[in-house]
Amino acid sequence: MPARSDAEDLLNSERESMDYDLVIVGGGPAGLSAAIRFKQMAAETGEDLSVIVLEKGHEIGAHVLSGNVLDPRALDELIPDWKEKDAPIKTKATEDSFKWLLSETASVPLPTPPALDNHGNYVVSLSQVTRWMAEQAEELGVDIFPATPVSEGVFDDEGRLIGVATADVGIGKDGKPTDSFTRGMELRAKQTILAEGCRGSLSEDVMDRFSLRTGDPQTYSIGIKEVWEVDEDKCKPGLIQHTLGWPATMDVYSGSFLYHMEPNKIMVGLVVGLDYANPYINPYKEFQRYKHHPLISKHLEGGRRVAYGARCINTGGFQAIPKLTFPGGMLAGCSAGFVNVPRIKGTHTAMKSGALAGETAFKAMLEGGSASSGLGAEVTEYQTAMENSWVWSEMRSVRNYKPAFKKGLLAGMAYSGASAYVLGGREPWTFHWSKKDSECTKPAAECEKIEYPKPDGVLSFNLLENLSFSGTNHHDQPSHLRIKPGHENTPKDVSWKTYGAPESRFCPAGVYEYPEDDGRLVINSQNCVHCKCCSIKTPEQYIKWTVPESGGGGPDYQLM
Known part of the structure; x- marks a missing residue:
């Protein structure tokens, strides 16, 4: 030394x-x-x-x-x-399905909106x-x-x-x-x-x-995904299913995807907008609960999960470029x-x-x-x-989609339908937002706690068990997740005391925990899947995400 x-x-x-x-x-x-x-x-x-x-x-x-x-x-x-160059892009989209999940057992079909018409597209592992x-x-x-x-x-x-x-x-x-x-x-x-x-x-x-x-501040969602392997006779390559609604409440922007890829893979995931208000929401547990809906479970039963991961997604749209x-x-x-x-x-x-x-x-x-x-x-x-470019016009035409959901699920569905089928993205107005996702969280005292069912080990899994399917590894090194200067007391005095420690729930890798009833934060940086959620949603954005010093650390996604 x-x-x-x-x-x-x-x-x-x-x-x-x-x-x-x-x-x-x-x-x-x-x-x-x-x-x-x-x-x-x-x-x-x-x-x-x-x-x-x-x-x-x-x-x-x-x-x-x-x-x-x-x-x-x-x-x-x-x-x-x-x-001709044999790109791993083989599974043509064959069938689109769009459902509204009303409860843990009920659902209703909805017309597939033009944005989700996947004719000519391919299901792939990116x-x-x-x-x-x-x-x-x-x-x-x-x-x-x-x-x-x-x-x-x-x-x-x-x-x-x-x-x-x-x-x-x-x-x-x-x-x-x-x-x-x-x-x-x-x-x-x-x-x-x-x-x-x-x-x-x-x-x-x-x-x-x-x-x-x-322009407007960027807003984000967290996407949590698993890859399942099923018998080939149960796989329908090219089947694409999207849902919205349950398990999220009507005030939370959330939706799911389920894609069949040849020869025998199913990609399933849940996306949750990080502008949610209730600090007791746990996106990972929402995802595990979602898989028990009969509309979803029928695809996975008899299969086995072979990969897990999570990543944040930009959802601010045109206004936030x-x-x-x-x-x-x-x-x-x-x-x-x-x-x-x-x-x-x-x-x-x-x-x-x-x-x-x-x-x-x-x-x-x-x-x-x-x-x-x-x-x-x-x-x-x-x-x-x-x-x-066509990117600019494509982004501009859907600029009001995500902001419309600030008024709730029904308002968002109504406006997005009108925009897609009537206005065609040509409306002369633009919706805006001024808050960062971290500023949307309400104090814990104003919200109800959420009791999530225990995982059954068949369709739903314990977080740390699932984390092992991400291939995540970090060598002996300093934590790459740093508390910003001037925010040394924020975890205890703000996050834990006021907001009920939301980072202990929103992190899809179990990085942040308060093991004792004294507000002392423990950062398990070795678990990090590089989703970046903590730099977005922690109260006052007190985490500075830096790259790990040892090259090659983090997840090892092979099928994602």
Whole structure:
């Protein structure tokens, strides 16, 4: 163990650096689309430009979780021959079903709204699709570095982003370097594309630094998902079922999905809006209860759960899209919030935004655009390209869907129906909201406690048992979940005393607990599935989510 002065010298030592033309943070659909499009254009023009993709998961796809029914529109544009390239996109959507769950046993069918018409779409595992996309990127010459978390941006004297720094490795739980300590590297670039997904840590820091959030605050939902394996004769590949209503109360934005994927997989999940008021709501337990509804259980009976995970989803829509460019970089995909909420889809929009980011970065570097001068330029052409794209018009047309549910389930259903069938998204008004999700929580004294049934071990499961099916692992390292400076007393004095410790319920991995009746918080960071919920919903948002210092930590999603 290094002495204290030596340890400080190690932590503050100069990093080695490497130069690239383009650095992309995040190896999901948006980041890989950016890399592929950038390299496609380089190949078309004979230019030798370098691009690197940095991914915090131990491999591409390990941290990717989504429903997922894929609209192939963006993929058709990016890789037109994806079928010939044997993409893991095989299960065509065959049947759409939309139900309103009235109680724990009753349901009524509803007309499938146009947004949920999945004709021409595919049921996929998005983690598998991203692995395939990484192969396509590497064939084009993209450097991909998994297990490489980015801890911070690198800025020049004028405050422009000129690259990123990877996390130091080999720091013990005491925060001191161990014998295996290695300083992170600086990767400098003419442009940096941030495509970290929903609530990316560097993306959030950059949005604050450059005041990019100029519209409504972003709002979120938590999506909790399991993958089940059933007998092939029970699987109906392409069957798509969505529900709303029970087990949520009428004042909670919530809905479910259930998809059959060949040859024998069922993807089932529940989405709960994080603007809920009652701090006693437990989204994980809501999901476990939901699976006992006969409309759901009939699909799962006789099968076995093979995977579990959770991830937050942007649901702020068009109103919450931030400014997309800043000196030295751009925001793409779910880092910027490109999710079509009523369609329950964000992959096609993420891919298109990434492709346009890669395209405009290339043009700016090679065609005398704003980035041709070198490090730190702002490629404003990307903002224009997005505003002229089908993503922008698609997002704008559904801008009032989620805000309509602020008045409750019935009001939301009525308005969304009118918008879909009559107004067509052309209404001249726009609904807004001003509160963050954490500000929507009511004091515990104003709410009723919720008694959830115990899991039966067949359809429903204990949280920590289910967590083992996420592949989550974190090595010996300091907690990456930090209480923000000035909020050291917030867990006890605000969260526990006033709000009844909601983080002990909303976390889908059992990270936060108050084991004694004294308000003392315990953070089990080794359980974290990187869903980002704690950075959104804790009272006063007292948690700062940072990347784990050891690359490859977190979940290991293979089927999600």
